[in-house]
Amino acid sequence: MAIATINPATGETLKTYEPISEEALEEKIARAAAAWATYRLTTAEQRVGWLRAAADVLDADTDAVAELMTTEMGKTLASAKAEVGKCAKALRYYAEHGPAFLEPETKDAAAVGAQQAYVVHQPLGVVLAIMPWNFPLWQAMRFAAPALMAGNVGLLKHASNVPQTALYLEELFRKAGFPDDVFQTLLVGSGTIERVLRDDRVVAATLTGSAPAGQSVASIAGDALKPTVLELGGSDPFIVMPSAHLEKAAEVAVTARNQNNGQSCIAAKRFFVHRDVAEEFTRLFAEKIAALTIGDPMDPDTQVGPLATESGREDVEKYVDDAVAKGATALVGGKRVDRPGWFYEPTLLSGITPEMDLYFEEVFGPVAALFTVDGLDEAIEIANSHPYGLGANLWSEDEDERTRFIRDVAAGMAFVNGMVTSHPELPFGGVKQSGYGRELTEVGMREFMNAKTVWIGAPGSEQAAGDTAGSASE
DSSP states (O other), X not given: OOEEEEETTTTEEEEEEOOOOHHHHHHHHHHHHHHHHHHTTSOHHHHHHHHHHHHHHHHHHHHHHHHHHHHHHOOOHHHHHHHHHHHHHHHHHHHHHHHHHTSOEEOOTGGGTOSEEEEXXXXXXXXXXXXXXXXXXXXXXXXXXXXXXXXXXXEEEOOTTOHHHHHHHHHHHHHTTOOTTSEEEOOOOGGGHHHHHXXXXXXXXXXXXXXXXXXXXXXXXXXXXXXXXXXXXXXXXXXXXXXXXXXXXXXHHHHHHHGGGGOOTTSEEEEEEEHHHHHHHHHHHHHHHHTOOBSOTTSTTOSBOOOSOHHHHHHHHHHHHHHHHTTOEEEEOOSBOSSSSSOBOOEEEESOOTTSGGGTSOOOSSEEEEEEESSHHHHHHHHHTSSEESEEEEEOOOHHHHHHHHHHOOSSEEEESXXXXXXXXXXXXXXXXXEESOBSHHHHHHTTEEEEEEEEOOTTOTTTTTOOTTSOOO
8 A cells, every 4th residue: 555645535645655765764763772772761750741741732733633634534523633632631641640550569578588579660662553544643642652651662653544644643742852763653564564573673563453464463573572462353242132221322323333434443333132122223223324424524514424445445335235135134325425535325234144244354334233132142142253352332221231241242341331432541452353462551551561570688688698498499
């Protein structure tokens, strides 16, 4: 894919970039390594100041950055502004809580024969972040804010269709006063990732993207013995039981599926509705989907904009056409919109069977698959049969159903009576082919930190003198 800004609302190519040369790439990695040597010695208080300054810069730049994201990948302007605000919130969250996350953890010194015993969390070094286009600011910030608070240095390889947003991220941290080169953008193609990841100066990687991309990065990193965090695809179940508030569940279901023009890993994609309320919920769900306003993402009245790429729309079209050809019914939508750009109608499909490609695949667009089930056990069984396990939603007022759902659903996140979303205050990540590791909170910050055990003996103690009798060597 060319490194270019192509407006998905019109199909017009606005700006193109040449990939940086091998010499320029080498210089950037060298500068990152040099920055790490000194940045790791900065204090928590210094990093807090820079994070807060970055949040202030984002606040000031909100309108311009939101318009840039909308132009590059087609999200509505309202959702783009919300994304900028969420990034500022994450920066302030780590500024407020990061110092506490870096405090040593005291352990039971007496139990291990020490005068002092504790754990310190120290940064690892230069981390490669490989990020997607669908939340071009937020998904990069989920890495950057905790990594920079921890004392790590970042190299960002962003998606090739959001180059201006990628360059803005580098500029943001520079404008906030961070030391030079602690966060750099690499305008390179995906074929360069292996070369960067195998470089000895790069110590770890994080990727948000497809399962095949995750497998590739994990394989390279594993061969080089480097840690990774992978946030991959999702096909989140949205389960509606008879005790649910159906009007509210249907309203949230529309947002959960069509947020970001349907292009979200944690979007609800498979809707499992109990037979007793299936007719009423389907009616409400279909009516609300059909009422969505499709149009120019810059228009404040638009609720659903275009898909980000032409190939993305072709993929969505392929899945829907295959399902309908094999017996599914399009209750709403089911075709592209006849206008310039890469628009596709918000769609609701029923009659989904395992013979259809979308049954086991992630459809990255505004397409909801509707299933009728006889109970919670059946819903969870079908939900868990999918290879992904990112998030899951349950709508129920029954305590037993909630307990069973939380216990049995195979997902990294379980939300009850609400849609799956990300918060700096909660760990974010999945299981199975949705990846491993976590982002956000102290858990995410410590993914790229060394939990170093510190044992300090009393002067003249037997163990300090070398007597380890009675202790195993490992």
